[in-house]
Amino acid sequence: MLFIGPCGSGKTSIINKLVYNTFTNEYKITIGVDFSFKTVQVKLDDGRTVQAKVQLWDIAGQDRASMLTRSFYKDAAACLIIGDLQCQTMVFDVLEWKQDLDSRAKLFNTNQNIPQILLCNKNDLPEAEHNYQELEKDIKNLNLPIYKTSALTGEGLNEAFNDILKIAIKKIEKIKPQKDLNVLDKLSLDDQKSKAKGKCC
Numbered sequence: 359m360l361f362i363g364p365c366g367s368g369k370t371s372i373i374n375k376l377v378y379n380t381f382t383n384e385y386k387i388t389i390g391v392d393f394s395f396k397t398v399q400v401k402l403d404d405g406r407t408v409q410a411k412v413q414l415w416d417i418a419g420q421d422r423a424s425m426l427t428r429s430f431y432k433d434a435a436a437c438l439i440i441g442d443l444q445c446q447t448m449v450f451d452v453l454e455w456k457q458d459l460d461s462r463a464k465l466f467n468t469n470q471n472i473p474q475i476l477l478c479n480k481n482d483l484p485e486a487e488h489n490y491q492e493l494e495k496d497i498k499n500l501n502l503p504i505y506k507t508s509a510l511t512g513e514g515l516n517e518a519f520n521d522i523l524k525i526a527i528k529k530i531e532k533i534k535p536q537k538d539l540n541v542l543d544k545l546s547l548d549d550q551k552s553k554a555k556g557k558c559c
């Protein structure tokens with residue numbers, strides 16, 4: 359799973375909150391790409407529970423057009439685009455990242471864009487709601503599922519993370535029969551019902 363967006367939008371802080379439940383005000387810029395793992399139980403709409411071991415790729419905000427990031431886009435199954443509610447150029451910044459993503463990342467060599475969700479981050483700050491209201495029309499024109507989030511409080515993060523996984527799993531299962539390889543393995547998914555019977559996905 360990719361985490362993309364401009365410098366300072368809070369990508370690293372969001373990952374740290376999701377994986378380690380920690381937050382620090384100390385800002386450290388990401389150089390190149392960093393990654394973490396998170397294993398979660400995802401309850402699907404059909405009642406199944408799937409265990410997903412997810413790689414979380416933190417793409418440096420200054421590296422949008424670099425060859426390095428392109429290599430990590432290739433096999434991505436989902437993306438969280440991070441916008442900064444402190445920044446008046448948030449919509450423009452997000453649009454640039456989205457257009458770049460759509461031009462370079464397709465779901466397992468199909469013509470489908472990978473599932474994406476927009477996180478309007480830093481919603482804990484006093485000016486965040488006012489800024490969101492000013493930008494709301496343009497934000498909605500991006501045609502992305504929108505979540506207001508805070509890496510400080512954790513607001514919206516688990517909900518967004520679980521929802522993007524549900525969307526990704528649903529899409530992967532639809533294209534799975536068309537592929538020779540078991541694309542579910544790329545997300546390290548285990549259907550718990552099958553696991554209980556001693557079978558593999």
